[in-house]
Amino acid sequence: MEEITDIIETENDRETYETARQMGEKAAGGEVICLTGDLGTGKTVFAQGFADGVGVTESVNSPTFTIVQVYESGRIPLYHFDVYRIGDSEEMFEVGFEEYVYGDGVTLIEWAELIEDILPKEYTRILIEKDLSKGFDHRRITISKVYDRQSN
């Protein structure tokens, strides 16, 4: 099941960053946050703001070539995945996906829809979409709670 909990419109990257930072401040550990949206919509900007809210002091970039980047400098560990280049879900188990998802930290996954079959039963989905009719830098951020998923 899926329930939209919030829709936020941002007009520039700083507003997206700030929205994410506030969410990061509330993270307690154990959350799985899936970032969905086309290339260049702002998934990494969101991850950077979220990391700031968690208290991460290192600079956060898309871990495209490493699949996962772990940041330990914040209040809780942050596991930042970018699964864009993943071949299949099996590769995720090889990098220890389950230890992260069921670990103490908070997990952020860019392009999570590509590994939908192995996502946990409950997670938060952040969908970022452009609406060019509202300007080049406009984004609509739809936050949903996904729960009670049927396991495949």
Ligand code: ADP
């Ligand atoms: P993704 O990770 O989804 O591929 P990035 O976060 O790397 O995307 O890049 C998003 C790009 O869009 C950045 O260059 C950012 O400055 C720009 N941008 C413009 N408006 C916004 C906005 N409202 N929210 C987020 N990013 C925005």
Ligand code: MG
């Ligand atoms: Mg990215």
